[in-house]
Amino acid sequence: xxxxxxxxxxxxxxxxxxxxxxxxxxxxxxxxxxxxxxxxxxxxxxxxxxxxxxxxxxxxxxxxxxxxxxxxxxxxxxxxxxxxxxxxxxxxxxxxxxxxxxxxxxxxxxxxxxxxxxxxxxxxxxxxxxxxxxxxxxxxxxxxxxxxxxxxxxxxxxxxxxxxxxxxxxxxxxxxxxxxxxxxxxxxxxxxxxxxxxxxxxxxxxxxxxxxxxxxxxxxxxxxxxxxxxxxxxxxxxxxxxxxxxxxxxxxxxxxxxxxxx
Amino acid sequence: xxxxxxxxxxxxxxxxxxxxxxxxxxxxxxxxxxxxxxxxxxxxxxxxxxxxxxxxxxxxxxxxxxxxxxxxxxxxxxxxxxxxxxxxxxxxxxxxxxxxxxxxxxxxxxxxxxxxxxxxxxxxxxxxxxxxxxxxxxxxxxxxxxxxxxxxxxxxxxxxxxxxxxxxxxxxxxxxxxxxxxxxxxxxxxxxxxxxxxxxxxxxxxxxxxxxxxxxxxxxxxxxxxxxxxxxxxxxxxxxxxxxxxxxxxxxxxxxxxxxxxxxxxxxxxxxxxxxxxxxxxxxxxxxxxxxxxxxxxxxxxxxxxxxxxxxxxxxxxxxxxxx
Ligand SMILES: Cc1cc2nc3c(=O)[nH]c(=O)nc-3n(C[C@H](O)[C@H](O)[C@H](O)COP(=O)(O)OP(=O)(O)OC[C@H]3O[C@@H](n4cnc5c(N)ncnc54)[C@H](O)[C@@H]3O)c2cc1C
Ligand SMILES: Nc1ncnc2c1ncn2[C@@H]1O[C@H](COP(=O)(O)O)[C@@H](O)[C@H]1O
Numbered sequence: 271x272x273x274x275x276x277x278x279x280x281x282x283x284x285x286x287x288x289x290x291x292x293x294x295x296x297x298x299x300x301x302x303x304x305x306x307x308x309x310x311x312x313x314x315x316x317x318x319x320x321x322x323x324x325x326x327x328x329x330x331x332x333x334x335x336x337x338x339x340x341x342x343x344x345x346x347x348x349x350x351x352x353x354x355x356x357x358x359x360x361x362x363x364x365x366x367x368x369x370x371x372x373x374x375x376x377x378x379x380x381x382x383x384x385x386x387x388x389x390x391x392x393x394x395x396x397x398x399x400x401x402x403x404x405x406x407x408x409x410x411x412x413x414x415x416x417x418x419x420x421x422x423x424x425x426x427x428x429x430x431x432x433x434x435x436x437x438x439x440x441x442x443x444x445x446x447x448x449x450x451x452x453x454x455x456x457x458x459x460x461x462x463x464x465x466x467x468x469x470x471x472x473x474x475x476x477x478x479x480x481x482x483x484x485x486x487x488x489x490x491x492x493x494x495x496x497x498x499x500x501x502x503x504x505x506x507x508x509x510x511x512x513x514x515x516x517x518x519x520x521x522x523x524x525x526x527x528x529x530x531x532x
Numbered sequence: 533x534x535x536x537x538x539x540x541x542x543x544x545x546x547x548x549x550x551x552x553x554x555x556x557x558x559x560x561x562x563x564x565x566x567x568x569x570x571x572x573x574x575x576x577x578x579x580x581x582x583x584x585x586x587x588x589x590x591x592x593x594x595x596x597x598x599x600x601x602x603x604x605x606x607x608x609x610x611x612x613x614x615x616x617x618x619x620x621x622x623x624x625x626x627x628x629x630x631x632x633x634x635x636x637x638x639x640x641x642x643x644x645x646x647x648x649x650x651x652x653x654x655x656x657x658x659x660x661x662x663x664x665x666x667x668x669x670x671x672x673x674x675x676x677x678x679x680x681x682x683x684x685x686x687x688x689x690x691x692x693x694x695x696x697x698x699x700x701x702x703x704x705x706x707x708x709x710x711x712x713x714x715x716x717x718x719x720x721x722x723x724x725x726x727x728x729x730x731x732x733x734x735x736x737x738x739x740x741x742x743x744x745x746x747x748x749x750x751x752x753x754x755x756x757x758x759x760x761x762x763x764x765x766x767x768x769x770x771x772x773x774x775x776x777x778x779x780x781x782x783x784x785x786x787x788x789x790x791x792x793x794x795x796x797x798x799x800x801x802x803x804x805x806x807x808x809x810x811x812x813x814x815x816x817x818x819x820x821x822x823x824x825x826x827x828x829x830x831x832x833x834x835x836x837x838x839x840x841x842x843x844x845x846x847x848x849x850x851x852x853x854x855x856x
Contacts, residue, residue: 287670289669289673289675373642400638404639410712410713413635431631433787435726436725437724438720438722442719446717494641494645494679495649496679497678498678500676503667503671511824511829511832514838519843519847523851525833529795531795
């Protein structure tokens with residue numbers, strides 16, 4: 271069983287995210303890390319690989335589109351136990367929207383021909399939760415999204431997921447694209463051995479030319495949306511944030527009393 | 533020039549069909565574009581539902597009534613809408629955010645190489661150019677977004693527009709869809725509806741909500757105690773509902789309930805946008821979270837950075853003491 275997992279390098283949660291008013295793109299210059307919920311997709315892939323027990327044939331490949339420094343984040347997923355990395359990185363790919371990103375990732379995934387392509391729940395910088403559906407369409411594969419419970423049986427994948435109305439159970443024949451919800455599992459922490467071994471695992475960085483993608487399909491020229499202007503959101507009411515110094519509970523009660531809520 | 537709104541519907545366990553309020557609201561938004569507004573209803577046994585869309589401002593409703601569209605799966609619907617876009621000269625397709633609609637919109641973007649803008653809170657046409665208002669980066673910035681080509685695809689944030697009854701009638705036009713093989717490969721095995729039981733959190737004036745920060749299902753014991761002391765109800769995030777810590781009927785957010793109590797106490801909740809859309813209209817929001825960078829602090833009236841295991845039980849005691 272070969273499993274490809276799409277993972278993204280995003281600005282670290284501790285970095286205040288901003289859009290650069292000059293380039294009108296997300297400022298990615300600060301500290302970055304692996305998109306937190308993508309660790310759930312990696313974890314699920316590792317569990318499937320190890321449970322199907324087809325030994326050397328079982329493989330988990332991390333596929334990503336991002337800047338070269340994304341490799342650092344990808345190593346964290348390698349340290350968890352993934353087998354290798356395929357990073358698509360090219361200055362011409364910067365600023366790719368959904369149309370461009372999905373077509374680049376689909377090209378990389380076509381090369382891999384995995385039995386199962388996994389995605390995380392959403393990228394923390396895009397709040398999109400959309401990419402998998404575009405990639406599935408480009409690969410012409412069936413799709414199951416928001417999966418909180420996954421089972422593999424008889425050449426098919428079955429996913430249980432939550433919707434606005436309750437729960438769905440959906441089955442799709444392999445190969446298939448599955449996006450997991452972050453409740454599907456508890457990602458493992460990399461072991462020291464995993465961390466040490468990660469550096470030596472295969473890490474391919476491919477340019478657009480390597481993937482035989484014309485530059486017009488990527489970046490701004492491959493995109494169909496644009497950012498026109500930025501403005502401040504409507505003002506919020508006043509907010510107060512206090513460090514708990516042991517009197518947090520008292521502070522809340524005082525506040526509620528002030529508002530006549532207790 | 534036509535703007536097309538995807539109308540989502542849902543059949544309850546008893547077979548009662550209903551168009552979703554969120555998507556009917558988008559019909560009203562679409563009329564702001566000054567284009568002809570059409571709607572599309574895709575399903576099995578939905579012709580009657582389709583006719584209703586005229587009352588909310590659609591001049592034409594396209595209906596594909598096909599057993600292959602019975603299950604609410606996205607890929608056959610991509611086939612249907614792509615076909616309509618190509619046959620009917622549609623320039624803009626609008627969706628209200630939902631699990632189903634997001635997957636259709638993104639699939640359609642790939643099928644048609646069409647730009648998709650999401651998290652939109654508004655849309656307008658300025659001198660013939662269509663501009664979307666996107667709330668981005670945890671609502672810290674409003675972005676004017678555009679489309680470089682047509683068709684333009686727009687996915688609106690849940691609950692941004694209420695349906696407006698115009699009292700009109702729509703021409704209903706039946707269409708036959710040609711499906712692609714890969715679109716029919718996924719199969720719905722089961723759909724479990726959850727009708728909620730007991731008092732609904734939608735009517736509660738005080739809500740105490742717990743998230744993954746509780747650490748374990750047992751953490752809800754502490755939340756229930758605080759709710760009891762305050763005389764309120766208990767709510768949860770999707771993360772803990774999915775993990776089986778608390779029932780679905782208590783879930784607040786995009787895929788759960790919309791609440792607007794007088795007081796919402798969020799304990800161990802990060803404040804992700806999909807949770808926020810379900811509770812941001814609460815009058816007073818108090819948050820307890822140990823991460824000073826948690827997004828919830830951006831919109832909580834009072835935020836305490838600290839460990840809920842220390843704060844919540846003490847808070848319960850203090851509230852009890854005050855109430856005597
Ligand atoms: C299409 C879609 C629909 C969705 N619909 C919904 C929805 O309807 N409702 C919903 O809620 N979510 C929804 N989500 C999920 C949403 O994006 C978040 O993943 C979810 O809200 C996170 O839940 P949480 O805050 O409980 O968990 P987390 O994001 O994991 O946050 C837990 C928080 O607890 C804090 N914490 C940990 N330990 C402690 C402690 N000891 N003391 C104090 N604080 C602590 C942490 O700092 C953290 O901020 C949806 C997502 C998608 C993609
Ligand atoms: N640049 C990228 N490279 C690889 N995978 C990605 C990339 N962007 C997003 N993903 C994957 O797609 C999921 C959803 O992303 P999004 O639709 O942007 O919220 C993420 O959780 C990742 O699994």
